[in-house]
Amino acid sequence: MKNFTTTLPNGSTEGLSSPMVEVVGAWVHSMQKRGLKVRSSLDNLVLVVRLLKLVKLEYPSVDSVDKLKVVHIDYMENYLHSKQVRGLLKPRSRGSYVCALRLFLRWCFKRELIKKNLGAMVELVRVPRNTPPTDVYSEQEVKDLIESMDGDLPQQKRNQMMAKLAYALGLRSSSIRYMSMDDIDWKNKELRVARAKGAKDGQKLPLHDVILDELRKYIDEVRPTILGSRPCNRLQKHSHDDAPPPDKIMFPTTSGLPLCQKSFLTVVKRAGTCAGVKNAKVHGLRHCTATHMIQRGADILDVNALLQHSDLSTTMLYLHLDKTRLLKSMYEFHPLLNGALYHNDDENRIGTLPRNEEKNGNGGNVFKDRLSTGLHREKAGTGLAPTVRNPIRSAIDGFHSELAKIREGQFATIMGVGKVVGMDGKCVGTKTQPVPRRTGAKNRTRAQATTQVIRRSGSDRPRGKDSLADP
Secondary structure, eight states: OOOOOOOOOTTTTTTSOHHHHHHHHHHHHHHHHTTOOHHHHHHHHHHHHHHHHHHHHHOTTOOSGGGOOHHHHHHHHHHHHHHHHTTSSOHHHHHHHHHHHHHHHHHHHHTTSSSSOGGGGSOOOOOOOSOOOSOOOOHHHHHHHHHTTOOSSHHHHHHHHHHHHHHHHOOOHHHHHTOBGGGEETTTTEEEOOSOSTTOTTOEEEOOHHHHHHHHHIIIIIHHHHTTSSOOOOOSSSOOTTSOOTTTBSSBOTTSSBOOHHHHHHHHHHHHHHHTOTTOOHHHHHHHHHHHHHHTTOOHHHHHHHHTOSSHHHHGGGGGGOHHHHHHHHHHHOTTTTTTTOOOGGGTOTTSOOOSOOBOTTSSBHHHHHHHHOGGGSOTTSSSSOOOOOHHHHHHHHHHHHHHHHHHHHHHHHEEEEEEEOTTSOEEEEEEEEOOSSSOHHHHHHHHHTOOOOOSSSOOOOSSTTSOOOO
């Protein structure tokens, strides 16, 4: 193997032997050489190193890559599967581990570092895609969460400003933490998004005047008090090589470095606990931005541009969260729900195009009033809500009544009806007699034609001219 390595973050390969560190460094260098982003290559590095450390603890003799065997791969897969079963690992996270491991093993096989293609033996994890997000909070919950982060310390004001940006623009955590002073265009009122996904790095988003005023106040009053309180030390365990310089970073720590992801998440979780929001996350504020805008009538294309989604289907997932908007559209545009398929005889609209809206006594739309005020839960006739005929219920009742008539007719056709004679020889009722099903079509027709239907009360005259009279 050609001896070339790349600079790895401090502590990322701690616990591995020197031959493994050399191979892992060469693998990361090849990924970056192919054009993969530094962050993506380092994420793959972290996942693979964790699995290699796990194997090293269980099998101490494995101190190099060429000693990896099928039993070691099975041990990694069983470990990931057991964590997922116990609820300690999500399916998507397990899929990330598997993909990184397959990439590493295939690269080693092509470089002839291992004799077998162990990467082909790792089974892929089927992760369900396009699932609506679950961590979405109400508008009042977001307001309480942001207000609970307020305080007298400059770090608290910094964290509150970061949460406001996350909710106002729907930014990701990395874009906020690595934001630079040069990313803001004060003249054109735009923000250059840093560390965006894929090839969307560097795109610009418009800034509202409210956000601009908040940022100016933060830069003038809060940010200078945070910087300079402690000397800058860039040789920490969590290095930020691609971070802006300390004098340019927007939300620095006291050491001049960007706030790490775990610290920002901890701050939001604590604020959510104080505000009564369960399991609050930074990315949940991004979901709230899209959901609340769609609930208030924003266009789906505008939300797509704000969140910088490359595919519109990703943005359309938030439509599944807005049930109120869907119900309003159904009541307004569906012809079965707004009364367009039914005619009112009192207004002589038979044969004409019916109206799409039924007006209540106040001149408003009945379905909109029921949806907005919630008076449809009250009993009809109390004066709180107008009595509205439910078209769906009427259609279902009519369908069941027609179905019952059809079944009765089929039952009468299959089962013959005969008279019941009492002790005195008079007819006292009727009874059903089954028609033999094994007879031919001709005999079955004759048997059905000769069935007698006798009335229970009144005169005992039989129906049909071929029937016999009572004695």
